[in-house]
């Protein structure tokens with residue numbers, strides 16, 4: 001900002017500019033023979049100028065003070081405070097938000113101990129919706145610290161937590177805005193950051209330990225859906241004789257041969273197609289198998305709106321480590337080579353795009369894909385050729401043996417107060433086996449899901465007495481051999 005002195009200096013230094021022609025009145029008045037005395041008179045005698053000059057001095061002073069304070073506080077902050085920035089591109093972002101959600105809950109419980117200014121009222125809800133095959137859906141909510149400033153106390157140290165959301169740009173793949181969380185605390189507590197992050201990661205991992213994590217597609221990213229689930233024991237899914245073992249052995253052999261594949265330059269992937277009537281245990285088995293191998297499951301819904309060939313390719317090439325990709329009802333997706341959902345929406349995933357995504361880029365990355373269908377006969381041969389589907393396995397309706405094993409699981413192996421004597425239960429179990437065998441000869445079959453429903457609702461006696469009502473006419477499906 002130019003000072004008054006400078007102004008006057010500019011005027012003084014060029015007295016010749018105040019010529020008699022430009023200031024005829026001044027010359028005529030004869031009061032100013034040179035510019036110097038004119039300016040002096042103007043500055044000293046003009047009250048408006050003096051007031052303006054005073055204001056300018058105050059303004060300059062305040063600006064300098066403000067700069068000084070800013071510089072001082074920045075220097076002080078640099079010396080005394082330490083910040084940590086976590087971006088939502090990083091995995092620890094989710095861990096941190098979950099950790100914060102716990103802190104917020106703990107804070108609500110111990111509100112009396114908290115300084116009122118530290119109470120956080122800025123929560124935001126994160127909802128995940130699971131769309132099931134039968135059209136139903138379920139939603140899960142998680143309350144997390146919303147955008148804004150929050151304060152938390154960790155191991156005795158106060159921290160400021162600022163969650164900021166980018167408004168001008170977003171992750172084009174997932175359609176979510178970029179976000180950052182900035183933690184600030186005193187320099188002397190800087191080590192607490194790594195402790196906090198370790199704790200946040202451990203909490204996230206502990207929640208998943210011994211559990212099955214289901215991921216769903218979110219744009220082109222995979223995100224865990226809901227809470228990790230209790231693993232289902234593999235034996236609880238009762239399949240036909242040797243079926244479970246066949247798939248398990250195949251998977252084990254594949255996992256043991258990574259180097260074998262690498263040495264021969266073969267893409268390290270395996271595709272499984274489980275086919276059979278509804279309710280025979282295809283999905284349950286895949287989930288139990290994933291649990292027993294400590295793998296996650298990535299559920300891919302090809303009818304999802306917004307899913308196009310490029311996104312599908314990206315998703316299949318970037319599934320989380322140690323996970324099965326599960327694509328259910330594959331026949332519904334491409335039975336006419338065009339994918340149409342129930343409400344008539346035509347997906348932009350093309351059949352050739354899907355095949356392309358299945359083949360993926362030839363890389364050493366492990367990829368295990370499970371597909372299920374009730375109608376293998378409708379599938380295009382291109383889809384089930386070796387390399388895309390390496391093992392096709394029929395998972396069928398209940399055989400006499402399967403139905404008896406399931407019966408025993410429900411009634412004989414559980415010691416319920418009103419349970420019948422063992423000999424009685426054994427007779428009922430045998431009767432069930434006979435009924436299943438007899439009905440099969442008449443072309444009538446019962447699904448394992450129907451048997452499970454029957455056993456859940458009834459006593460052993462009632463279940464056997466009424467089971468005949470649940471058989472339906474169904475031709476057995478042809479068995480498919482391993483490719």
Ligand SMILES: Nc1ncnc2c1ncn2[C@@H]1O[C@H](COP(=O)(O)OP(=O)(O)OP(=O)(O)O)[C@@H](O)[C@H]1O
Pocket residue numbers: 236237238239276277278279280281282283284285372373374406448449450452
């Ligand atoms: N073989 C089985 N052993 C034990 N339970 C079974 C079996 N088959 C089905 N069930 C039970 O029936 C229900 C439905 O099973 P699941 O969804 O796995 O069948 P599915 O074959 O995948 O059916 P769909 O072809 O309709 O997808 C589950 O609750 C499961 O516990």
